[in-house]
Amino acid sequence: MVFAVVLILLVIGSVLFHFLSPWYLTPLASNWSTIDDTLGLTLWITGILFVVINLFLAYCVIKFRYNKDKRAHYEPENKKLEIWLTVGTAIGVAAMLTPGLYVWADFVNPPKDADVFEIVGKQWSWKYRFPGDDGILGSVDTRHITSDNPFGMNSDDPNGQDDVLISSGEVHLPIDRPVKLLMRSDDVLHDFAVAEFRVKMDMVPGMVTQMWFTPTKLGEYDVLCEELCGVGHYNMRGLVVVDEENDFKTWLNTYPTYAQTLSGEGAAAATEGLSLVEQGRELSKLYACTACHSIDGSTGIGPTWQGLFGKTETLADGTTVVVDADYLKESILNPNAKMVEGYQPLMPPTVVTDEELDALIAYIKEGLVEKSE
Amino acid sequence: MSTIAHDADDFVAPAEIPEMELYHPKTWLGKYVFSQDAKVIAIQYAVTAMGIGFIALVMSMLMRLQLGFPDSFDFINPSVYIQLVTMHGMIMVIYLLTALFLGGFGNYLIPLMVGARDMVFPYLNMLSFWMYFLAVVVLVASFFVPGGPTGAGWTLYPPQAILQGTPGAEWGIVLMLVSLAIFIVGFTMGGLNYVVTVLQARTRGMTLMRMPLTVWGIFMATVLALLAFPALLVSAIMMLFDMLLGTSFFMPAIVSMGQPLDHTGGNPILFQHLFWFFGHPEVYIVALPAFGIVSDLLSVNARKNIFGYRMMVWAIIIIGALSFVVWAHHMYVSGMNPNFGFFFATTTLIIAVPTAIKVYNWVLTLWRGNIRLNVPMLFAIGFIFTFINGGLTGLFLGNVTIDLPLSDTMFVVAHFHMVMAVSPVLVVFGAIYHWYPKITGRMMDETLGRWHFWITFVGTYAIYYPMHYLGFLGVPRRYYSIEGTNFIPESAMSLNAGISIAAFIVGAAQLIFIYNLFISYSRGKEAGGNPWEATTLEWQTADTPPKHGNFGKSLPLVYRWAYDYSVPGAEKDFIPQNVPPSSVEKGTDETNQ
Numbered sequence: 001m002v003f004a005v006v007l008i009l010l011v012i013g014s015v016l017f018h019f020l021s022p023w024y025l026t027p028l029a030s031n032w033s034t035i036d037d038t039l040g041l042t043l044w045i046t047g048i049l050f051v052v053i054n055l056f057l058a059y060c061v062i063k064f065r066y067n068k069d070k071r072a073h074y075e076p077e078n079k080k081l082e083i084w085l086t087v088g089t090a091i092g093v094a095a096m097l098t099p100g101l102y103v104w105a106d107f108v109n110p111p112k113d114a115d116v117f118e119i120v121g122k123q124w125s126w127k128y129r130f131p132g133d134d135g136i137l138g139s140v141d142t143r144h145i146t147s148d149n150p151f152g153m154n155s156d157d158p159n160g161q162d163d164v165l166i167s168s169g170e171v172h173l174p175i176d177r178p179v180k181l182l183m184r185s186d187d188v189l190h191d192f193a194v195a196e197f198r199v200k201m202d203m204v205p206g207m208v209t210q211m212w213f214t215p216t217k218l219g220e221y222d223v224l225c226e227e228l229c230g231v232g233h234y235n236m237r238g239l240v241v242v243d244e245e246n247d248f249k250t251w252l253n254t255y256p257t258y259a260q261t262l263s264g265e266g267a268a269a270a271t272e273g274l275s276l277v278e279q280g281r282e283l284s285k286l287y288a289c290t291a292c293h294s295i296d297g298s299t300g301i302g303p304t305w306q307g308l309f310g311k312t313e314t315l316a317d318g319t320t321v322v323v324d325a326d327y328l329k330e331s332i333l334n335p336n337a338k339m340v341e342g343y344q345p346l347m348p349p350t351v352v353t354d355e356e357l358d359a360l361i362a363y364i365k366e367g368l369v370e371k372s373e
Numbered sequence: 374m375s376t377i378a379h380d381a382d383d384f385v386a387p388a389e390i391p392e393m394e395l396y397h398p399k400t401w402l403g404k405y406v407f408s409q410d411a412k413v414i415a416i417q418y419a420v421t422a423m424g425i426g427f428i429a430l431v432m433s434m435l436m437r438l439q440l441g442f443p444d445s446f447d448f449i450n451p452s453v454y455i456q457l458v459t460m461h462g463m464i465m466v467i468y469l470l471t472a473l474f475l476g477g478f479g480n481y482l483i484p485l486m487v488g489a490r491d492m493v494f495p496y497l498n499m500l501s502f503w504m505y506f507l508a509v510v511v512l513v514a515s516f517f518v519p520g521g522p523t524g525a526g527w528t529l530y531p532p533q534a535i536l537q538g539t540p541g542a543e544w545g546i547v548l549m550l551v552s553l554a555i556f557i558v559g560f561t562m563g564g565l566n567y568v569v570t571v572l573q574a575r576t577r578g579m580t581l582m583r584m585p586l587t588v589w590g591i592f593m594a595t596v597l598a599l600l601a602f603p604a605l606l607v608s609a610i611m612m613l614f615d616m617l618l619g620t621s622f623f624m625p626a627i628v629s630m631g632q633p634l635d636h637t638g639g640n641p642i643l644f645q646h647l648f649w650f651f652g653h654p655e656v657y658i659v660a661l662p663a664f665g666i667v668s669d670l671l672s673v674n675a676r677k678n679i680f681g682y683r684m685m686v687w688a689i690i691i692i693g694a695l696s697f698v699v700w701a702h703h704m705y706v707s708g709m710n711p712n713f714g715f716f717f718a719t720t721t722l723i724i725a726v727p728t729a730i731k732v733y734n735w736v737l738t739l740w741r742g743n744i745r746l747n748v749p750m751l752f753a754i755g756f757i758f759t760f761i762n763g764g765l766t767g768l769f770l771g772n773v774t775i776d777l778p779l780s781d782t783m784f785v786v787a788h789f790h791m792v793m794a795v796s797p798v799l800v801v802f803g804a805i806y807h808w809y810p811k812i813t814g815r816m817m818d819e820t821l822g823r824w825h826f827w828i829t830f831v832g833t834y835a836i837y838y839p840m841h842y843l844g845f846l847g848v849p850r851r852y853y854s855i856e857g858t859n860f861i862p863e864s865a866m867s868l869n870a871g872i873s874i875a876a877f878i879v880g881a882a883q884l885i886f887i888y889n890l891f892i893s894y895s896r897g898k899e900a901g902g903n904p905w906e907a908t909t910l911e912w913q914t915a916d917t918p919p920k921h922g923n924f925g926k927s928l929p930l931v932y933r934w935a936y937d938y939s940v941p942g943a944e945k946d947f948i949p950q951n952v953p954p955s956s957v958e959k960g961t962d963e964t965n966q
Contacts, residue, residue, distance in 0.1 A: 003746060006831070007758060014838060023842040023868065025778070026860050032777075039775045046765040053736060053761055060739040061754065064675070065746065071946055072677035072939035073741035081737075082681050082730070089729045093768075097722045100772040101715055107774070108711040123538050123630065142626040143633065152628075183708075187629045188533035189641060191706065191781060195847025195860050198778045202708045204641055205532060206625025209708035222858045226781035226849045228526045230538035231451045234852040299450045344452070344520075346538050348631025 001065070007058040011051055018047070029196035029221060029242070031178070031214040034103045036198070042096050049092070107199065110212035114180040119171075120151065121183075121190030121203045123346075124232030125288030126223065127151065128171045132162030132257055137182070142205070145186060147350065152186075153258050161259040164252055168286050169223070169238035174248040178214040191227035194240055202227050215242040231301045231346070235291040280363025283356055292347070302347060303340050309365040314341045328361050381933035381954045385578040393574070395922050396495050407503070409495035410921050411480045414502045416812070418476030421502075425509050426469035427883075432461040434880045441873025443854050443866075452540040454853040455524035460516075462527030463549070466655065467556060468512065470797055472505055474662040475560070475598065478804060479567050479591045481812065485911035486588050488576025488929050488951075490922045492566045501566070504559025508552045515541065515548035523549045526851060528652070531623040531644050535616040537630050547616070550609040557602045567595045576910075578931030582686065583950070585909050585935040586679060589686055590665020593693045594658045600697070601654035608647035615639065642709055649700035656793050657696040661689055663800040664731055667753050669935075670803050671735055673907045674750035675742030676946050678936035680734045688727040695724045705776045714773040721771035728764055732757065743939065743946070748822035749905075752803030755830040756796050762834075763792030766841060781851075784844020787837045795833045802829070802886065809890075810904050814917050815897030821889040825882055832879035836872050843868065908949045909935050 028036060064072075118129040118137055129151055131137045138153055138160015145152040150167060153160050173179055183192060185203040193200035201211040223238030243251065274282065284290050292301035303313070311323050316339040321327055330337055335347035352360070398404040408414060436457050439449045449457075480498070484491050492498045515522040524540035525533060533539045534546050541549075571592045575584070584592075611622040615636070623644040624636035672679040679685060701709060701717040735757050744750065766788040769775045779785065802825070809817050843865060848855055855861050903912040915925030929951035937948040943957050 003751065003754065007754075010758070010831075010834060017839065017842075021839070021842055022862070022864055023839075023846050025845050026847055035774055035777055038772065039769065039778070042769055042772060042775060046768055050761060050765055053732065054758060057736050057739070057754070057757060060736065060742070061744060061746070064739060064742045064744050066676075066743055070743050071941075072675060072743040074678070074939050074941050075680070075741070076678050076936070077681050077683065078737075082684055082734075085733050086726060086730060089726050093722045093725050096768060096772055097718060100718060100774040103774040104711075104714050104718070107777070108714070122628075142628055145628045145633070147631065187627050188536060188538070189530055193781065193847075193849070195778070200777060200780065201706050204708040205627050206638075206640065207642075207708065220859065222860055224847075224849050224858070228455070228530070228533070228851045230533050230536075231455065231524070231540060232538070233455070234451065234854050237857070298444055299447065301451055344537070344540075346630060350631075 001062060004058040004061040007054055007061065011054045011058075015047070015051065026195045027217075028198065029215060029217040029219065030198060031216060032198040034099075034106065038096075038099050038103055041099060045092055045096055107211070110180040110210070111178045114178040114212055115174075116180050116182060117171075118182045118184065119192055119203070120186060121192070121225065121229075121236070122186040123188060123230050124225070124236040124291040126169050126171075126192075126236070126238040128166040128168075130164040130166070130252060131159075132164055134159060134162055138163050138258065140184075142186060147348075151258075155262070161257065163258045164255050165258055165261060166255050169288065170241065170285075171223075171238065172241045172243050172248050172251040173215050174245045175215055175218055175242050177245075178212060180212040181210060183209045183211070188229050189227045190225045190229050190236065193224050193226040194221045195224075196221050197240075200226055215240075218242050218244070231344075232291050235300070237291075276359050276362040277366050279356075279359035280361070283352075283360055284363060287350055287352070289360075302343060305364050315339060316341050316343075325361050325365070328364060329357055332357060332360065380583065381937070381948075382578075383932065383953050383955050385930045385932065388577050390573070392928065393490065393493070395490055397921075407499055409491075409499045411484050411492045411495070411498060412812075412919065412921075412923075414498055415477050415480035417502050418472055418480060418505065419478075421506055421509055422469050422473040422477060425464055425512070426473070427887075429461045429464035429469060430880060430883065432457045432464075434877060436461065437873040437876040439853065441870040441876075443856060451853040452521075452524060455526070455851065456522050456540050456545075458851055459524050459526050459529075460522050464512070465794065466527065466659070467553070468509060470659045470793075470801075471560070471598070471655070473801060474659060474797070475567065475591060475595055476502065476505060476563055478587075478662060478666065479563070479595065481808070482587055482911065483567055483570055483591060484574070485811075485914070485919065485923055486585050486909055487571060487574065488579050488910050488924065488931060489570055489574035490924065490928070493570045493574050494562075494566050497562045498566050501559050501563035504555055504562065508556035508559060511548055511552040511555060515545045515552070518544035518548065520544055528645075528648060529612070530648075531612055531615065531641055532625075532627055532629075535612065535624075536627075547613065550613050553609050554606060557606045560598060560602060564595045564599045567591065568599065576928045576931060579910075579950075580931075582683065583931060583934045586665040586668040586682070586685055586689070587662075587909075588665070589689050590661040590663070590668075593689045594661040597654040597661070597693050597696060598658045601651045601658070603651075604647045605651035608644055608651075611647075612644065642704075642707055645704050645707055645709075646701070649703045650697075652703065653700040654693075654696045656789075657692060659793050659797050661693065663756070663797040664689065666804045667756050667800050668735065668738075669909070670749050670753040670800075670807055671738050672936055672938060673807075673905050674745045674747060674753070675739050676745070676938045677738055677742040678934075678938055680737040680740075681730075682934065682936060684730060685734055688731050691727045692724060692731075695720060695727075699724060699771075702771050702773070702776075705773050706780050718771060718773040722768065725764070725768060725771070732761060732764065747806075747905075748817070748819060748826060749803040749807040751823070751826045751830075752799045752806065755826065756799040756803065759791055759799060759830075759834070760796040762838070763788060763790075763796055767792060778847070779844055781849055782844035783848045783850055784841050786850045787840035787844060790833075790840075791837050795837065799830065802826070805890075807905065808911075809893065810897075810900030810917075811911055811914075812918055813894055813897070814900055815893055816900050816904060817893040817897060818889050821885050821892075825885045825889065828882035828885075829879055832875050832882065835875040836879065839868055840872060903949075906945070906947050908937055908947050910950055913949050913951055 120127045136159040138157040140152045183203040185205045190203040197213050221240045225236035294300040294304045297304050297306040336345045396409050520543045522541050523545035614620040621636040621639035624639040626637045627634045668679050699721045702721045902917045931950045932953045939946045
């Protein structure tokens with residue numbers, strides 16, 4: 001009897017939890033209401049089955065509990081009932097599957113007029129590329145990747161000259177325009193996921209994957225990597241900002257084209273007019289330093305920057321070093337030269353200008369002092 | 374009703390092959406360590422599996438510490454966290470569940486239930502266990518090498534599994550792959566044994582359609598494993614080659630941590646196809662034995678035949694066959710050709726039909742039964758509830774469209790724990806409470822068993838049911854920390870803390886079970902030969918626990934199926950399989966028909 005009551009309470013509790021709990025799908029911000037509808041339909045069908053079967057189970061446990069003077073009913077098979085149940089189940093399954101397949105057909109066929117842009121994942125940051133005025137993305141090759149050419153652009157391809165290169169975790173998109181995402185990875189598997197857009201897709205080194213959606217709500221949305229990509233996986237975050245068309249264009253114009261980066265107008269554009277410390281903060285986001293180095297003292301993949309400057313660190317070989325400007329400079333340009341004890345050699349050498357180096361060091365030295373207090 | 378029982382016959386066909394000769398060990402080592410007796414091997418498998426499984430349980434507790442109370446425990450850093458995630462998953466799926474169901478229950482129950490004296494290849498059977506043991510040793514060794522065990526996730530996806538940036542990329546992954554290879558070799562020895570024993574060594578009268586569903590479940594799972602594990606073996610070998618010899622099976626041109634690598638032309642998705650070609654059947658390698666065992670627990674304790682036996686057998690076979698054509702539903706958003714989605718969503722949802730039939734038949738077995746709510750039965754009914762929940766959420770993830778928002782979130786974690794962690798483990802517990810009296814001759818303590826059941830059953834539901842809602846929200850899996858997002862509200866962190874507390878209670882409750890296992894061994898009530906009044910052959914042995922050779926002087930003859938409970942007209946409410954129809958006393962009470 002107790003058991004049956006517990007079963008009934010679990011069923012009631014589950015249903016109440018569903019309707020009363022504050023946790024459910026985030027508000028939709030894309031065209032994919034059909035995904036939510038399919039999910040909702042499945043939830044209703046499976047929810048009803050869950051309640052009916054379990055209540056029947058509880059009923060059996062009460063009604064047919066042991067009585068030593070009684071015998072169980074002897075009925076090895078009941079063909080009619082079994083066929084009836086099989087057919088009913090098959091119909092329920094078809095009712096859930098069919099709309100699912102229709103929506104999937106939409107998903108795998110992006111609209112012809114969709115705007116194309118590219119997302120590239122690398123451990124543990126995102127970068128984006130827009131095709132520029134010609135509407136065509138230039139060709140790329142992983143083998144062309146250097147710290148001067150982080151996208152691996154093919155310098156001979158005229159289509160690539162006007163591509164806009166965004167080495168930043170933040171990307172803007174115009175509202176109500178369908179976008180087709182071409183997705184690449186430099187190193188391992190990643191997955192570009194925005195909860196409010198509903199769709200996600202892995203990024204696979206060696207190939208280009210794709211998906212599409214239409215942003216339908218202005219706002220800022222978190223990008224998470226959702227395919228395990230190493231120790232920094234949980235920190236591989238980004239941001240999608242959905243803008244009005246004009247704001248989007250203004251934003252896009254602040255980034256250099258490939259041709260401009262070749263002529264030396266690099267990332268500096270984004271940091272113009274800021275103080276040295278502020279520049280350093282912007283650069284730390286640009287180069288995704290903070291994916292591994294926390295600025296609030298919390299445990300990360302690399303040493304935290306909070307209170308780092310002036311600290312005495314023990315190195316892997318047992319010697320100690322005082323963290324000063326020279327040590328930071330060396331560690332940015334050649335990270336594996338003097339490794340702090342207990343950390344793995346994971347940081348890629350970063351090619352930065354002397355000005356950028358000064359800005360980063362200023363940020364590490366001064367920019368984090370206030371926060372630590 | 375004219376016939377006294379379903380499929381019962383006084384005639385037993387003569388044996389086609391003579392009884393085999395038993396190997397008799399001469400030394401203590403030969404009897405208890407390098408034993409060739411399937412029952413001893415079964416216990417060796419079970420103890421090893423539960424030992425390593427306990428370590429994986431502790432690892433899950435550490436993960437819950439981090440998820441529930443982030444930033445509180447310094448020793449769990451991002452590296453350690455994904456190492457815990459990886460090793461917990463791999464150990465639970467392969468080294469605990471697969472080994473326990475097939476090596477443990479398979480070895481103990483197959484010969485006893487089909488009426489054989491032992492497995493047909495006892496020496497190979499002994500080797501099988503020691504290979505498994507070696508695989509566990511190599512696995513454990515990976516905790517002590519520089520860099521620690523691999524943190525690539527239990528799916529071990531390349532390229533990251535073998536690259537800098539993933540913990541254990543130096544030694545851990547190598548030991549993991551080598552351990553898996555050894556495991557597979559060992560399993561193949563055991564697996565061939567189980568299959569051949571079921572096909573060739575059944576006693577006279579034990580036709581395939583008279584076998585208990587426990588044997589059917591373990592048999593079919595073994596067939597699946599023999600066909601599926603080779604895919605894992607080749608992928609492990611290819612990954613070792615990519616890593617150690619510089620080949621490029623799974624490795625395209627890559628720039629890793631700023632350094633271009635020498636690989637070119639490989640395909641990471643190829644590994645995923647191979648992995649899941651193994652990995653999906655693996656789900657059923659764990660589930661089918663559970664399906665079979667739970668059918669028998671329900672039937673015995675409902676004092677009623679399993680409803681729709683033939684349908685149940687066919688459902689096991691059909692599920693087994695279909696499980697080989699659904700693998701890419703783990704890869705809907707992997708970047709494979711998206712048109713695969715149509716095919717794999719369809720096959721995946723078709724598999725729901727035979728699975729649903731099994732659920733209906735379990736429930737219908739209880740219907741109009743005479744239900745004894747002893748500890749094994751509590752676990753069996755608990756399984757039905759949990760499995761219904763886990764099975765239904767599979768319809769979300771299997772339906773390719775709905776997988777888009779839910780893939781790689783906590784919804785997936787909640788689903789697969791419900792369906793292939795909690796459900797099979799409830800059956801494992803039920804089965805241990807059920808067969809412990811046969812294995813040791815003593816009953817397990819009933820009161821401790823009930824405490825263990827209630828905390829485990831309600832506790833696991835409190836862990837995993839709310840977790841689905843974190844998934845709806847979009848909380849990703851395998852995340853060391855979810856702090857710093859806009860869409861995950863503060864309340865989700867409180868929910869995580871609550872889930873963790875439930876997990877600690879469930880984890881601690883397992884100590885009750887372990888205590889019960891030990892205490893009952895010396896102090897349990899004497900069980901007698903057939904304490905549950907069951908029909909199957911293992912309860913009809915001359916000795917309890919059964920001696921080497923299982924059945925005393927002569928093998929039992931089988932006259933009927935395994936489910937003659939509450940047969941109208943029979944004196945008792947069960948008729949063992951080895952009782953001929955002519956010796957069943959016809960009672961006068963026919964009112965129950």
